[in-house]
Amino acid sequence: MERRTNFLYLGGSLWMLFGMIQAVFAQQPNPLYLTLQTRDSSTNAIYVRNEVYHGSETAIIVVDMWDKHWCKSFTEESKELIPHLNATLQAARELGIQIIFAPSETVDFYAEFPQREAMRAKHAAPVPVNVFDPKPLPWGRTGGCECGPERPCQEYAAWSRQHEDLVINEHDLISDNVEEIHALCRERGIKTLLYVGEASNMCVTWTRSFSVLPMTRYGYECIVVRDLVAAISGNGYDPDRKALDPKLTPEYGSKRTIEHIEQHICPTISGNQLLLASGREASIKKARPAPPRTFDTEYVKNYIPRGPTQSFRQLCYDYNWEGRELINLPLKFTKSSPAEYAELSKQANMDAVLVLAVPHHGYTTHVSDYGELFPGLGYDWFGQVVDELHKRDISALGYVTLGANFKFMRDHVGLPQIRSGMESQGQFGGRGLCLNAPGYLDLVMNYSKELLTHYPIDGIRYDFMVSPYGCDCNGCKSYYKQVYKEEFTSWHEIRSSADSSRYLTFNIATLKRAAHQLNDACRSVKPNVEVWQNHLDPAMEADINTGRLYDIAYVEYGTPFRLLALRGILDKKGIIVGQTLKSPIRRLIMALGARCYQYIKVDQETALPVGDELTWVKEDLSPFFKMVSEVQPYLENATxxxxxxxxxxxxxxxxxxxxxxxxxxxxxxxxxNNYLQASMPVEYINVLDLAKKELSKLRILILPYTSGLTTSELDIVKEYVNNGGNLVIMGDALCYNEEGEQLGDFALAEEMGVQLIRNIPIQDELPVTYASTTEKITDLTHVRPIRGKTVESLSHQGQQIPLIHINDCGKGKAIYVASASAAAILNEATHRYVGELPIQVKNSKQVVLTHQPDQSRWILHLIDDGDYQIRIKKNFAGFGKIDTTFPESSELNAELKEDGDHLVISVKGDRDDRLLVLK
Known part of the structure; x- marks a missing residue:
């Protein structure tokens, strides 16, 4: 006997004893999650479903993995399966699954093996319980030589045993007898049979007594492991039709056979699921020769990126959500032309395109050492698109999905790190992939490094910076110990403990770690590439300050508020504001400093817009981007x-x-929004930047709820108001420390001239009237005046509550407003006690005034159509004349006059997209 069989030679009775012991220990409490794949018999649409199994109730039948086949090509193909089979069978053993080798017509070779002897004693004739006569398999009776159209091999019984490299474990069994296999299954309670081996259109499915068809008739649930079987058909010749057929390759034959099995016979699974379930890496994939990459590595190394901070006309042809069903994956990009993709971008006057290298599908459009190209792609699509864009002087920004990788989720479904359910055609909802999943961040970082190493991209963006709460995968357990210096127990126990906040802070820490690791990975390859991330904004759960890592901020479904907030909070001049190019605010956000951006729906085969989307690109987006290109000199470095x-x-x-x-x-x-409507864009100051900001330029500094300031930060705020600033504190701002614990009083109670009594619960909304303004507020804080003057009170529940209180503080004022939701009342109060805004626009028109210090000029953007009269205080902006107009002055009638301490600008005309350059 050969050592390759890897077993101890034992007597039959001792072997049976071992078998009984194995059966006891194989009772696993942990379920085995398998994703079963089937197809619609008419449309070939792929359907998937998750089922729960137990290793002790499952067996794998290894069919006819012979040492030699009469077809030389098929013999060589068999060898390629052996290492994958060995790895998967070992994983299955660890999951408690019984392995049964069934090398038909060669079991006599194993007559003295204990694995064979243990089966020989078993006999039980199976009785059909199902009528099952599916449609015959392709090439199921005619399949033959795969050496070429000439079919030179002659049929004969070439096999004498299993392939010698196929490892037989001591607890495995050997039989090609259906009665023996049936008796074993009945004895062990085995209900499910997984099939691997050859040939999938013959021995695996129907020609043997233990094949899928007969065992299904006997009441077993049969499943084919699709990446561990191979069909025998033809190569350049179709034996069913007895005709030459160049498309019929061995690969095509195996693929078509699997489709038929899924349509008519039984579900399939991937062997990778067994590897993953046992804690191994997924390693089985049908190898395709990697196409050459487009660019020389040395060229990429020396390429100087022109990133999104320098681009104002950006677009994404979005194939993230199109064709997510499994049946659609082979169709992606099959009719796409990188040159047409780039040419449309040029015609639309873009200066940057976000190109999806790893979209949500989880397959790649670039040649990857770590992922798989989309099935329909046979070339470096991403690289060629980048090349074509660069030829047209358009920046190419690379995109990698982060929190929504459907392929990874399908491969790992059933494991703790996948927190959302899989839909019937293989899709997932968002927020279901844990960013601590073992190996996942490494995968994303590897994608990033190879993009920056092999492609001259101008920036890189990540998407879906989200991670589900309450995950207890091994990655979370490991990171929990790293963060809190103790072992993870369970989220139920943690949420019931004194440290229940860890349920929330752990998620924040998870997102922060991902951001740092991805940023570091990019910088390690190309320090000057611009990186940015989605879901780091006021609406999401990640720590906003994490966005300060990146070169530019991105806000999806942006608003002027979120643009201004991110600009200040992250201390960034460049903000990409998504999904606004189809909205009426696009001129406003452009004037406020946004990089215009939109993603649009595309056809999955061409990757280009069609129908209404294509019409919009050509007829609306293109002229708008042309205008943006013309005014871009007035947008760059403008604040x-x-x-x-x-x-x-x-x-x-x-x-x-x-x-x-x-x-x-x-x-x-x-x-x-209240200030912006009055043509005054609010500047956001992050407390992290207080030490470097020139607060004295701000007439008013507002704290709505703002809390958690350190002693040094509070000292800077005190200095601001003492030196003449107007500090507005709203609601219960400054009443909480850095951990969110309530203080006994306001941190600046002395400066404010009030003491905290309590927060008053408000049911729904409370109408409050001040001056000519009535506003519904949602919060109310009761304070006791200790100095200064209460200038307005309200009656609530029989008590007089100070609504507005003012206290002189050094050269400035501390103004207290009892509700942080009272935005309109705030405006009235500051107008009355601080003074009017330095810019006033008649007729409810809206303008945005920006400053370009490097050009020593100011830009006045006229957001609305029609005639304007704008009054601007001379000490607010240092210009004295209209230098240039856009469009040309013949189309725009504008004049500037002095009126005391004001400059008055009058504009007439109905032309859209107007601005004045002032010096």
Whole structure:
């Protein structure tokens, strides 16, 4: 006997004893999750479903993995399966699955093997319980030589045993007798049979007594492991039709056979599922020769990126959500032309395109050492698109999905790191993939490094910076220990403990770690590439300050508020504001400094827009981008002018339930929108930047709920108001420390001239009237005046509550407003006690005034159509004349006059997209 069989030679009775012991220990409490794949018999649509199995109730039948086949090509193909079979069978053994080798017509070779002897004693004639006569398999009776159209091999019984490299474990069994196999299954309670081996259109499925068809008739659930079987058909010749057929390759024959099996016979699974279930890496894939990459590595190394901070006209042809069903994957990009893709971008006047290298599907469009190209791609599509864009002077920005990788999720479904259910055609919802999943961040970092190493991309963006709460995968357990220096127990126990907040802070830490690791991975390859990330904004659960890592901020479904907030909170001049190019605010966000961006739906085969989307690109987007290109010199390095600031602290979120900053951001948004409507863009100041900011330029600094300031940060705020600033504190701002714990009083109670009594619960909304303004507020804080003057009170539940209180503080004022949701009342109060805004626009028109210090000029963007009269205080902006107009002055009638301490600008005309350049 040969050592390759890897077993101890034992007597039959001793072997049976071992078998009984194995059966006892094989009773596994942990379920085995398998994803079963079937197809619609008419449309070939792929359907998947998750089922739960137990290793002790499952067996694998290894069919006819002979040492030699009469077809030389098929013999060589068999050898390629052996290492994958050995790895998968070992994984199955560890899962408690019984392995049965069934080498038909050669079992006599194993007559003295204990694995054979243990089966020989078993006999039980199976009785059919199902009528099952499916459609015959392709080449199921005619399949033959795969050496070429000439079919030179002659049929004969070439086999004498299993392939010698196929490892037989001591607890495995050997039989090609259906009675023996049936008796074993009945004895062990085995209900499910997984089939591997050859040939999938013959011995595996129907020609043997233990094949799928007869065992299905006997009541067993049969499943074919699709990547561990191979069909025998032809090569350039179709034996069913007895005709030459160049498309019929061995690969095509095996693929078509699997489709037939899934349509008519039984479900299939991937062997990778067994590897993953046993804690191994997925390693089985049908090898395709890697196409050559487009670019020389040395060229890429020396390429200088022109990233999104320099691009104002960006677009994404979005194939993330198109064709997510498994049946559609082979269709992706099959009719796509990189040259047409780039040419349409040029015609639409774009200066940057976001090109999806790894979209949500989880397959790649670039040649990857770590992932798989889309099935329908046979060339470096991503590389050729980048090349064609660069030929047209358009930046190519690479995209890698992060929190929504459907292929990874399908491969790992059933494991703890996948927290969302799989739909019937293989799709998933968002937020279901744990970013701590073992090996996953390494995969994303490897994608990033190879993109930056092999492709001259101008930037790289990640998407779906989200991770599910309450995951207890091995990655989470390991990271939990790293963060908290103790072993993970269970989320139920943690949430019931004194440290229940860890349920929330762990998710924040997970997102922060992912951001840092991805950023570091990119910088390690190309330090000058611009990196940015989705879902680091006021609406999401990640720590906003994490976005300060990156070169540019991105906000999807952006608004002027979120643009201004991110600009200040992250201290970035460049903000990409998505999904606004089809909205009426596109001129406004452009004037406020946004990089215009949109993603549009495309055809999955061409990767280009069609129908209404294509019409929009040509007829609406293209002329708008042409205008943006013309005014781009007036957009670059321009900052909106403002003398109103909002002080932001990320620590404020910790005082709210679930650390949800929604209430805080809603208050900030209301204030921002009120001022912006009056043509005053609010400047956001992050407490992290207080030491370097020139606060004295701000006439008003507002704190709506803002809390968690350190002693040094509070000292800077004190200095601001003492030196003449107007500090506005709203609601219970400054009443909480950095951890969100309530203080006994306001941190600046002395400067404010009030003491905290309590927060008053408000049911729904409370109408409050001040001056000519009536507003519905959602919060109310009761304070006791200790100095200064209460200038307005309201009656609530029989008590007089100070609504607005003012206290002189050094050269400035501390103004207290009892509700952080009272944005309109705030405007009235500051107008009355601080003074009018330095820019006034008649007739409810809206403008944005920006400053380009490097050009020593100011740009006045006229957002609305029609005639304007704008009054601007001379000390607010240092210009004295209209230098240039857009469009040309013949189309735009504008004049500037002095009126005391104001400059008055009059504009007439109905032309869209107007601006004035002032010096």
């Amino acid at each position: 909106p002018l403002s003398d109103v600031g909002i002080l932001f602290s990320e620590n404020t979120r910790y005082r709210f339930p679930h650390y949800d900053r929604k209430t805080y951001m809603q208050a900030c948004e209301n204030i921002t």
